[in-house]
Amino acid sequence: MEATFAEDHICFQDYGFRGATVHPIGMVTPARIRDADWKAIDPEIRTTRGETLFVPRRQKPELEEFCHRHGIARASRYDAWGDLLEPFLDTRLGPECERATLGRLHEAGFPPAEVAGIRRRLTPLMHAYNFDAMVWEWAYLGLRDLLNAANAPIVAPALQDALGDPATFYTWTMRIADGTAPAAT
Template sequence: MEFIKRLFKINKRPSDSWTMFSTSKSEVNELLVSAGQLTIGDDFLKIENYPFEPSIAYRQNNFKVNQIDDIDFKSCPPTFRFENELIFLTSEKKVELEEFAKKNNIMTVERPMIWGWILEPFLDTGFTQETDKRLTKLLNNYGLTIDQIKSLRTEVETQMLKYNFDTMLWEWGGFDASDVLRAMRTKYKKDEFEDFYKRVMKIALLIKRIDK
């Protein structure tokens, strides 16, 4: 993404109205939508104003301990698994989530950064052939082919560029599944986004292949 940086060398304080794709202010606001508000109870998690309509968390606020399959409190953002779905949580309560998991004997995990590897070309940093080869090998280990990786990146490219640069986010450290969902929810119609959401979850929950 070095060409993006070069655009701003002439004007180091670009106008707030600058966008790569003439993205409207209303879409910019939607791209940066919050993951909602998290309340941690003794034996439940409560999530309000969850932004992703296909999710169970959009329709159900409270999740009791017996509905939580596992928690990844180290990821950014933290997540918990409900059946075949990841629910994204706000990052500022990682310590409380760890304590909640221990108190209620909930399994904790560290999920692989599968969507982070897919989305790395859209970060505000260089993306070399060596990086591409390394990430492709990692993704191959989870069953994704070169063609699938290219197809996914092509599908989300414009929206991810909007998400990172038209919003002035300038993220360089890493993306995850919640980022691509924020980016694509402003593009797709309801049924299209529901299909995309299911695909995102399926990929996010892939298990590393064991070679025989």
């Protein structure tokens, strides 16, 4: 993935997430950007349509400068995917931590049955990504990791195909990340 920052747009090349408006190449103008977070673990842009687009980490300063130049606000938001994917980390979390995670998810509108359903749907994919492919992430898995798992060649295509239509899956992940719709599949 590459991003080129021009005066009046950002051009994405080799954007590997099927379903994205900039896959595999595309452009975003300031008018299409709702906000951004250049301080996030994975720097991101949120479009006016609720899509999260990632920028390479090494380009944090360029993203920040572009946003300042165009009056695009920095906004940090609740990371539902970080909490939803927590069981797939290569670490053991105690019951107190799990209760806190489920509490945050509930406050964000995710009832326990829905959380369980999302996690059940993603278990084969995320196990293949973090354990079978030996990523061994122990601290944080988020939306970018989920999209990597759904698109990267390190995961068996059959597991990726089991997610259904890539564009539909991508839209589902974005709606959860944006908090604009119920997470039901």
